[in-house]
Amino acid sequence: MELKDHSISSAHLNEDNLSMSQQPNIQNPVLNLDEVFQYAQSLKFGELHFKMDAKTGLFAIAAIHSTKLGPAIGGCRCIPYQTTQAAIIDAVRLAHMMSYKAAICGLPHGGAKSVLIRPAEIKDRKAYFESFGSFVHELNGRYVTAMDSGTDVADMDIISNVTPYVTCTTASGGGGDPSPYTATGVRRGIEAAVKFKLGRDDLKGIHVAIQGAGHVGYHLAKELHERGAILTVADIDSLHSEKCQREFNAKIVNSDEIYRVSCDVFAPCALGAILNSATIPLINAPIVAGSANNQLKDLVADDQRLFERGILYAPDFLINAGGLIQAASAYDHGSLDKAVDQIQHLYDAALNIFERAKAENKPTNHIALVIAEERLS
Numbered sequence: 001m002e003l004k005d006h007s008i009s010s011a012h013l014n015e016d017n018l019s020m021s022q023q024p025n026i027q028n029p030v031l032n033l034d035e036v037f038q039y040a041q042s043l044k045f046g047e048l049h050f051k052m053d054a055k056t057g058l059f060a061i062a063a064i065h066s067t068k069l070g071p072a073i074g075g076c077r078c079i080p081y082q083t084t085q086a087a088i089i090d091a092v093r094l095a096h097m098m099s100y101k102a103a104i105c106g107l108p109h110g111g112a113k114s115v116l117i118r119p120a121e122i123k124d125r126k127a128y129f130e131s132f133g134s135f136v137h138e139l140n141g142r143y144v145t146a147m148d149s150g151t152d153v154a155d156m157d158i159i160s161n162v163t164p165y166v167t168c169t170t171a172s173g174g175g176g177d178p179s180p181y182t183a184t185g186v187r188r189g190i191e192a193a194v195k196f197k198l199g200r201d202d203l204k205g206i207h208v209a210i211q212g213a214g215h216v217g218y219h220l221a222k223e224l225h226e227r228g229a230i231l232t233v234a235d236i237d238s239l240h241s242e243k244c245q246r247e248f249n250a251k252i253v254n255s256d257e258i259y260r261v262s263c264d265v266f267a268p269c270a271l272g273a274i275l276n277s278a279t280i281p282l283i284n285a286p287i288v289a290g291s292a293n294n295q296l297k298d299l300v301a302d303d304q305r306l307f308e309r310g311i312l313y314a315p316d317f318l319i320n321a322g323g324l325i326q327a328a329s330a331y332d333h334g335s336l337d338k339a340v341d342q343i344q345h346l347y348d349a350a351l352n353i354f355e356r357a358k359a360e361n362k363p364t365n366h367i368a369l370v371i372a373e374e375r376l377s
């Protein structure tokens, strides 16, 4: 069954009173649909669109948080989910943070995200992503899609067959894989944190423990190694960690151990919600700075926990914005040099947040959210 009118479930939502600290647990959501929509409402959405296409196995959710600052941009994630609610919540959480990410970087874009609930098997990837592309096209440019977990540049190329509202393609000026740019921004964030917390201007001998050596983690390891940092990595895929061991002399530890590594910087580059009441007490580093989206399981309580432990947290949605800056620039036909320059300046933006947080005696993510909200409103 192809639903011609994908907007059957579109919801135009208003403000309500759920606080940001009441984020649902996306790993094990026990929410009914009313609560899911209430959550979206609390984050001031926006639009939610759905498309189901039995022919290709597509079940897509497009969450558009805001188009106030421009067309909403955000990756297309294609992974399995335990429940439909979990997929919607993931789309909503991620789209919300994309608005903040675009706003804090001063980009002329709003935030969005799409989630494709990956079926057991995608029989025809071309048909699957063309079906998704036509869904994106029907949103008339209010949503611009991009690469994310479970999708790659080849998928973006397929989408570009049916809609111009896509970036990260291999076409000339299409942007390609944003991961190396994300890694550069994270490295700049780490440099700012090292300067602020440790008073150091370089990374020589700085020990960084990287959780997840995938697209971003690998490039981050490379940049850090080139600057003389010492690396420890953990990845559930041993091929990824072994590559870092071979190329950058990284020490490998298992996934449970990575939190406890005694080091200068813990860099989460794998999963969201990994900074929480169970993991924060284990961290043995004065700085947390990595690429993963939505690292704080609870935006308020876990930010506070890190603050109380004296751990400097580099807000994820700021320092992992390099890929967005580059992908948005490609979509807007901007200059790559300018985008790269802006990514380098994530150092100053991070330093400003650390200084303001110190002056106001507040956690860093709180300050970053306030700055983004000021721009959004």
Ligand code: NAD
Residues within 6 Å of the ligand: 148, 149, 150, 178, 179, 180, 182, 211, 212, 213, 214, 215, 216, 217, 234, 235, 236, 237, 240, 255, 269, 270, 271, 272, 291, 292, 293, 320, 321, 323, 324
């Ligand atoms: P990826 O899928 O290429 O890499 C993630 C890596 O983490 C994989 O190698 C995976 O095996 C590993 N991993 C998964 N669970 C793990 C665990 N429990 N312990 C250790 N390793 C584990 O993804 P990516 O593109 O490198 O993105 C990494 C993170 O950065 C994600 O949270 C993503 O949303 C975020 N991010 C990525 C970009 C980008 O440009 N790719 C931009 C902004 C944010």
